[in-house]
Amino acid sequence: MNIITFDSDDKLNEAAANIIIGQIQTTPRAVLGLATGGTPVGIYKQLVNDYRRGMISFNNVTTFNLDEYVGLPIDHPESYHSYMNSHLFEHIDLPSSQCHIPDGNATDPEDECRRYDQLIELSGQIDLQLLGLGHNGHIGFNEPAHALIRGTHVVDLADETREANARYFTTINEVPAQALTMGVGTILKAKKILLVVKGADKADIVQRALQGPITTDCPASLLQTHPNLIVLLDKTAAGKLS
Numbered sequence: 001m002n003i004i005t006f007d008s009d010d011k012l013n014e015a016a017a018n019i020i021i022g023q024i025q026t027t028p029r030a031v032l033g034l035a036t037g038g039t040p041v042g043i044y045k046q047l048v049n050d051y052r053r054g055m056i057s058f059n060n061v062t063t064f065n066l067d068e069y070v071g072l073p074i075d076h077p078e079s080y081h082s083y084m085n086s087h088l089f090e091h092i093d094l095p096s097s098q099c100h101i102p103d104g105n106a107t108d109p110e111d112e113c114r115r116y117d118q119l120i121e122l123s124g125q126i127d128l129q130l131l132g133l134g135h136n137g138h139i140g141f142n143e144p145a146h147a148l149i150r151g152t153h154v155v156d157l158a159d160e161t162r163e164a165n166a167r168y169f170t171t172i173n174e175v176p177a178q179a180l181t182m183g184v185g186t187i188l189k190a191k192k193i194l195l196v197v198k199g200a201d202k203a204d205i206v207q208r209a210l211q212g213p214i215t216t217d218c219p220a221s222l223l224q225t226h227p228n229l230i231v232l233l234d235k236t237a238a239g240k241l242s
C-alpha cells in the first residue's frame with residue numbers, strides 16, 4: 001500500500017487526476033471504475049480542465065460506476081447518472097456507449113445486477129478503480145455486514161449512510177433506502193485501486209480501514225489485501241494514522 005498525504009486540496013486533486021491520466025495514457029483501451037460522492041468532485045474538475053487543455057482524450061476509455069440509488073428517476077439531480085453527467089461525462093469526449101452505471105430503475109434489479117457484472121466481465125478487468133470512503137467504512141455502497149457480496153447486488157443503505165447523504169436532499173426521507181452496488185469481489189479484482197479520502201471527520205475510519213483488523217465490519221479494510229493500492233489523503237483525514 002502506498003499512502004500519500006497532501007496539505008492542499010488542489011494538490012491532492014491534481015495527483016489523483018494525474019494517476020488517472022497516466023493510466024489512460026499507458027493502457028490503450030483503459031477500463032476505469034468511477035466513484036461518486038463529494039470527494040471526487042475536485043478530481044473530475046481537474047480531469048475536465050486537463051481534457052480542455054488537450055492533455056488527454058477519453059475516446060477509447062470505458063467506465064463503470066460503482067453504484068446507483070434504487071428508484072430515483074435517472075434525471076433526478078441526485079441520481080448518480082446526473083452526478084456523472086454534470087461533473088464529468090458531458091464535458092469530455094467519452095462516448096456515452098462506453099460509460100456504464102447500474103440502472104436503479106430496472107424492473108428486475110437482480111437481472112440488472114447480473115447484466116452489469118457480465119458487462120464488466122466482457123470489458124476484461126477494471127484497470128483502475130477510483131474509490132471514496134464512507135464514514136462507516138463502506139466502499140461503493142458495500143455496507144458493514146457479517147458477510148460481503150462478491151458481485152453487483154441490491155443493498156439496504158445503512159442509517160448512517162442515508163444520514164450522511166441527506167445533505168444532498170431536502171429531507172432524509174427523500175434519500176433512497178436501497179442502492180445497486182458493485183460488490184467487494186469486483187472492486188478487489190481491479191488491477192489498481194486509488195482510494196481518496198478527505199476531511200477530519202474521516203480520520204477514525206481511515207485509521208480503521210488502513211491499519212485496523214481486516215473485517216467485513218469495515219468493508220474498506222479488505223483493501224489492505226490488494227497488491228496495488230494507492231491511498232491519497234488530505235492531512236486531516238490522515239490525522240489518526242500511526
Ligand code: GLP
Binds near residue numbers: 036037
Ligand atoms: C457515497 C458513495 C460512495 C462514496 C461515499 C463517501 O454514498 N456511494 O461511493 O465513496 O459515500 O462519500 P463522500 O465522498 O461524499 O464522503
